Amino acid sequence: xxxxxxxxxxxxxxxxxxxxxxxxxxxxxxxxxxxxxxxxxxxxxxxxxxxxxxxxxxxxxxxxxxxxxxxxxxxxxxxxxxxxxxxxxxxxxxxxxxxxxxxxxxxxxxxxxxxxxxxxxxxxxxxxxxxxxxxxxxxxxxxxxxxxxxxxxxxxxxxxxxxxxxxxxxxxxxxxxxxxxxxxxxxxxxxxxxxxxxxxxxxxxxxxxxxxxxxxxxxxxxxxxxxxxxxxxxxxxxxxxxxxxxxxxxxxxxxxxxxxxxxxxxxxxxxxxxxxxxxxxxxxxxxxxxxxxxxxx
Amino acid sequence: xxxxxxxxxxxxxxxxxxxxxxxxxxxxxxxxxxxxxxxxxxxxxxxxxxxxxxxxxxxxxxxxxxxxxxxxxxxxxxxxxxxxxxxxxxxxxxxxxxxxxxxxxxxxxxxxxxxxxxxxxxxxxxxxxxxxxxxxxxxxxxxxxxxxxxxxxxxxxxxxxxxxxxxxxxxxxxxxxxxxxxxxxxxxxxxxxxxxxxxxxxxxxxxxxxxxxxxxxxxxxxxxxxxxxxxxxxxxxxxxxxxxxxxxxxxxxxxxxxxxxxxxxxxxxxxxxxxxxxxxxxxxxxxxxxxxxxxxx
Numbered sequence: 114x115x116x117x118x119x120x121x122x123x124x125x126x127x128x129x130x131x132x133x134x135x136x137x138x139x140x141x142x143x144x145x146x147x148x149x150x151x152x153x154x155x156x157x158x159x160x161x162x163x164x165x166x167x168x169x170x171x172x173x174x175x176x177x178x179x180x181x182x183x184x185x186x187x188x189x190x191x192x193x194x195x196x197x198x199x200x201x202x203x204x205x206x207x208x209x210x211x212x213x214x215x216x217x218x219x220x221x222x223x224x225x226x227x228x229x230x231x232x233x234x235x236x237x238x239x240x241x242x243x244x245x246x247x248x249x250x251x252x253x254x255x256x257x258x259x260x261x262x263x264x265x266x267x268x269x270x271x272x273x274x275x276x277x278x279x280x281x282x283x284x285x286x287x288x289x290x291x292x293x294x295x296x297x298x299x300x301x302x303x304x305x306x307x308x309x310x311x312x313x314x315x316x317x318x319x320x321x322x323x324x325x326x327x328x329x330x331x332x333x334x335x336x337x338x339x340x341x342x343x344x345x346x347x348x349x350x351x352x353x354x355x356x357x358x359x360x361x362x363x364x365x366x367x368x369x370x371x372x373x374x375x376x377x378x379x380x381x382x383x384x385x386x387x388x389x390x391x392x393x394x395x396x397x398x399x400x401x402x403x404x405x406x407x408x409x410x
Numbered sequence: 411x412x413x414x415x416x417x418x419x420x421x422x423x424x425x426x427x428x429x430x431x432x433x434x435x436x437x438x439x440x441x442x443x444x445x446x447x448x449x450x451x452x453x454x455x456x457x458x459x460x461x462x463x464x465x466x467x468x469x470x471x472x473x474x475x476x477x478x479x480x481x482x483x484x485x486x487x488x489x490x491x492x493x494x495x496x497x498x499x500x501x502x503x504x505x506x507x508x509x510x511x512x513x514x515x516x517x518x519x520x521x522x523x524x525x526x527x528x529x530x531x532x533x534x535x536x537x538x539x540x541x542x543x544x545x546x547x548x549x550x551x552x553x554x555x556x557x558x559x560x561x562x563x564x565x566x567x568x569x570x571x572x573x574x575x576x577x578x579x580x581x582x583x584x585x586x587x588x589x590x591x592x593x594x595x596x597x598x599x600x601x602x603x604x605x606x607x608x609x610x611x612x613x614x615x616x617x618x619x620x621x622x623x624x625x626x627x628x629x630x631x632x633x634x635x636x637x638x639x640x641x642x643x644x645x646x647x648x649x650x651x652x653x654x655x656x657x658x659x660x661x662x663x664x665x666x667x668x669x670x671x672x673x674x675x676x677x678x679x680x681x682x683x684x685x686x687x688x689x690x691x692x693x694x695x696x697x698x699x700x701x702x703x704x705x706x707x
Contacts, residue, residue, distance in 0.1 A: 346637070
C-alpha cells in the first residue's frame with residue numbers, strides 16, 4: 114500500500130495508507146514545497162503543481178488531492194499571513210509540521226557563465242534573501258511567481274542569457290547547472306510547512322513531539338488575551354507562536370492563531386480545552402499534529 | 411510658516427512648523443498615501459513619490475524628507491509586516507496615526523466604456539479587494555506596483571482599452587474617468603497609516619487620544635509574554651495590537667510590536683515603563699503619538 118514500507122527502501126518521516134496518494138503544492142516540481150513532499154513521503158506520490166495557495170487548499174478541500182503541503186512561516190520573512198486566512202476558511206486539519214533548510218542557488222543553462230547572464234528571475238522572497246549577492250552582481254532582477262518555475266521556463270525556452278534563483282533539486286530535475294551555490298545572505302533560513310488533509314491521517318514514528326494550533330477570538334473585555342495566555346502559562350504549556358489576523362467586516366478586531374507544544378487529543382487535556390473555551394468567543398482546534406523535524410536535501 | 415494657519419483656510423488635523431515641508435510616500439500622487447498626506451496637512455506640501463517603502467524610510471532617515479507617511483495595516487489584509495521591519499531598522503519616531511477609508515474605483519480614459527476595456531491594472535491588494543467585481547467582469551487582470559501609478563501610465567501612454575483600479579483622487583489628478591465607482595467587495599475597508607519623522611514634531615488638537623508603540627523581546631522563560639501582557643492589563647491599559655516578527659539569525663524566536671492606548675511621555679507612566687523594561691530583554695519606544703482620526707476623501 115504505502116510507497117515506503119520495505120526495509121530496503123529509505124525511511125521517510127511519514128507514511129500514507131492511501132493507494133495512489135496525491136499531494137497538492139504551490140509551484141512546480143523542484144519548488145521547496147515539492148522538496149518537502151519528497152523528503153516527507155519519499156517516491157510514489159503524484160503532485161498537483163498549482164499557481165496559487167487558494168488552488169492548493171481547494172484541491173484538498175474538494176478531494177482532488179488527499180493532502181496539501183503549505184508553507185506557513187519563514188524564519189526570516191515571518192508568517193505567510195494569507196495562508197492563515199485560507200486555513201481558517203477551509204475545512205482542513207493540520208496533520209503534520211516539517212521544517213526545511215532553504216538554500217538558494219543561481220541556476221542557468223549548462224555552459225553559461227556569470228558574464229553571459231543578462232537577467233535573474235525568481236520569487237520575490239528568494240530575491241530578497243539573496244539581495245547581497247544580487248547587489249554585487251549588479252544585473253537586472255525580475256520577479257516571478259515560483260522559483261523552480263523560473264528554472265523550468267528558462268530551460269524550456271532555451272534562454273541562455275537568463276538565470277534563476279532556486280533549489281538544487283530544480284537544477285537537477287530540469288537538467289540545468291548551478292552557476293553559484295548558496296547565494297542566500299543569511300544561512301539561518303528555514304521554512305515551516307504544514308501538511309493538511311480533510312480526511313486522511315499519516316503514520317509516523319511514535320516518539321515525536323506534538324504541536325496544537327488553535328484559532329480563536331478572545332472575549333471582548335480588557336486584558337482578555339493576557340488572561341488566556343496566563344491560563345496557558347499556568348499549565349506550563351509552551352506557546353511557540355501567536356499570530357493575529359483581522360476579522361472581516363470588523364476593522365481593528367482580531368482573531369488569533371496560537372501554536373502550543375501539547376498533544377490535545379490526549380483525554381487528560383479535555384479540561385484544559387474547556388478552560389480555553391470559557392475564555393474565548395470562538396475556538397477551533399485546527400490540528401494536533403506531530404513535528405516531523407528538520408529536513409535537508 | 412505652516413501651510414494651514416489662516417482662519418479662512420480649511421482646518422487639517424496636523425500642522426508643521428517646517429518652512430517647505432517634504433513628505434516621502436510610496437506611490438505617485440493620487441495614491442492612498444498621497445490622499446492621507448493631503449487630508450492630514452492640507453496644501454503646500456512637497457511629496458517625494460517612491461517605488462518602495464525602503465526608499466521612503468531612507469528619505470526620512472537621511473533628511474531628504476522631514477516626514478514619512480507609511481501604511482502599516484489594512485483592516486482586511488492585515489499588517490504590512492515588511493514595514494514593521496523597516497520601523498525597527500530605521501531611527502525614526504512615530505508622531506501620528508491616521509485611518510483612511512479605502513474606496514476602489516474602476517478608472518479609464520474619458521469616453522471609454524466597459525465593453526472596450528481589455529485589461530485591468532492595479533496593485534495586488536486593490537485587485538484582491540475588488541475580486542467579486544473582477545470575476546463578474548471576466549477580463550484579464552495585471553498586477554502593478556501602484557494603484558494611482560497605473561492610472562497615470564494608462565493616461566500618459568494613451569491606452570484607451572485599459573482600466574485601473576484606484577482612488578477617485580487619481581482620476582481627478584490625471585484627468586481620467588470613473589467607469590464604475592466603489593467596486594470594493596467589502597466596504598469595511600480602512601488602512602492605518604503612521605506619520606514618522608526623525609527630528610520634526612507636529613502640532614495637533616489637544617484633546618486627541620494617544621497610542622504608544624513598543625518594540626520588544628520578552629525574557630527567555632516560560633510564560634514571559636503572558637506575564638508582560640498581564641502587567642499591561644493590571645494597569646487597565648488597552649492593547650490594540652500585537653504583532654510578532656522573526657528575529658534575524660534566530661529561527662523561531664520573535665520580537666513583538668505592541669500598540670497601547672496610553673500616552674507614555676506623561677511622567678506618571680515612568681514606573682510603568684520601568685516595569686515593562688524589567689520583563690523584556692530589549693525595549694524600544696517607537697513613539698507615543700496622537701490618533702488623528704478617520705479620514706475620508
